[in-house]
Amino acid sequence: MSLRGQTAVVTGAVMGIGRAMVEILLQNDAKVALLDVNKSGGESLTEALGKQYGSQNVLFLDCDVESEEQFKAAFKRAVDAFGQIDIVFNNAGILNEATWEKTVSINLLGVIRGTYLALEHMNKTHGGRGGVIINTGSMAGLGPFSCCPVYTATKHGVVSFTRAMASASTVSGYGVRFNAVCPGFVQTDLFSNIPIRLGQYSHMADATAQLVKKMGVITPSQVAEAVLEMVTDETKNGEALMVMPKGKEYITFPNLISPNK
Ligand SMILES: NC(=O)C1=CN([C@@H]2O[C@H](COP(=O)(O)OP(=O)(O)OC[C@H]3O[C@@H](n4cnc5c(N)ncnc54)[C@H](O)[C@@H]3O)[C@@H](O)[C@H]2O)C=CC1
Numbered sequence: 210m211s212l213r214g215q216t217a218v219v220t221g222a223v224m225g226i227g228r229a230m231v232e233i234l235l236q237n238d239a240k241v242a243l244l245d246v247n248k249s250g251g252e253s254l255t256e257a258l259g260k261q262y263g264s265q266n267v268l269f270l271d272c273d274v275e276s277e278e279q280f281k282a283a284f285k286r287a288v289d290a291f292g293q294i295d296i297v298f299n300n301a302g303i304l305n306e307a308t309w310e311k312t313v314s315i316n317l318l319g320v321i322r323g324t325y326l327a328l329e330h331m332n333k334t335h336g337g338r339g340g341v342i343i344n345t346g347s348m349a350g351l352g353p354f355s356c357c358p359v360y361t362a363t364k365h366g367v368v369s370f371t372r373a374m375a376s377a378s379t380v381s382g383y384g385v386r387f388n389a390v391c392p393g394f395v396q397t398d399l400f401s402n403i404p405i406r407l408g409q410y411s412h413m414a415d416a417t418a419q420l421v422k423k424m425g426v427i428t429p430s431q432v433a434e435a436v437l438e439m440v441t442d443e444t445k446n447g448e449a450l451m452v453m454p455k456g457k458e459y460i461t462f463p464n465l466i467s468p469n470k
């Protein structure tokens with residue numbers, strides 16, 4: 210499915226899952242704004258992508274999702290460059306139990322900030338043309354992960370916030386769909402650095418390695434393909450899509466209001 214004429218904003222775009230999402234969006238003819246704190250990496254990646262997909266279709270913006278000012282400015286520059294925003298992938302995240310406040314600030318507050326700033330441009334009740342926002346959760350957003358309780362909390366927050374926003378959008382007529390992608394282990398720098406980022410839970414590194422062996426590891430491209438499915442399937446709103454080596458599965462959550470249904 211072509212995304213020609215559509216514009217995407219991707220955070221944490223320079224490496225790992227975010228970079229894979231940038232590439233699959235460009236392969237499907239979207240224009241993409243890459244937001245990341247890695248300025249040198251972002252500029253060199255954008256130059257290379259510009260040569261492959263057309264420099265008019267890519268834009269790097271130096272942006273820390275912890276900064277309201279930088280994030281707001283980045284969205285404005287993306288709209289100024291491309292005219293509108295149709296797709297947002299709030300993906301930037303870290304795993305570091307030693308710096309847990311920063312983990313909360315980036316993984317949860319950054320996703321909330323990116324969602325609200327995106328809505329300023331996309332919300333149909335405010336002159337926008339609607340669209341879709343995908344937030345990066347995790348399997349650790351669906352079940353507790355003892356080696357990283359704070360990371361687990363941030364990802365549970367992302368999944369639940371995304372589902373609540375999907376309902377709020379439907380009731381409020383925003384015209385914006387919200388979905389979460391929940392990967393298992395993915396071969397990226399974040400994954401490679403787990404053993405040295407567990408802080409007071411470093412004694413659980415071996416147990417985590419055993420879980421990795423049990424659960425397996427997927428590629429960033431496999432995650433990007435799952436995200437693209439939720440971008441292009443307009444029936445998807447309020448979904449959490451688990452992505453594992455065995456495949457993809459939409460999560461069914463308990464109906465708390467009428468539990469017998
Ligand atoms: N790798 C894995 O096993 C899994 C990762 N995830 C989630 O996927 C997302 C991406 O993670 P990976 O690609 O694995 O990580 P990565 O470390 O490979 O890439 C993360 C990117 O985000 C950027 N970034 C970090 N802090 C930022 C900030 N404050 N503002 C803007 N950009 C920032 C980094 O510069 C980097 O380019 C994260 O939210 C992570 O929690 C979810 C499930 C599994």
Ligand SMILES: CC/C=C\CC(=O)/C=C/C=C\C=C\C=C\[C@@H](O)[C@@H](O)C/C=C\CCC(=O)O
Nearest residue numbers: 347348349351352353354355356357393394400
């Ligand atoms: C340590 C986090 C590693 C990378 C980032 C990430 O988000 C990857 C997550 C991959 C798998 C997460 C699995 C979480 C599973 C939970 O739902 C538990 O239900 C699994 C069962 C036992 C976990 C044992 C433990 O708590 O360590």
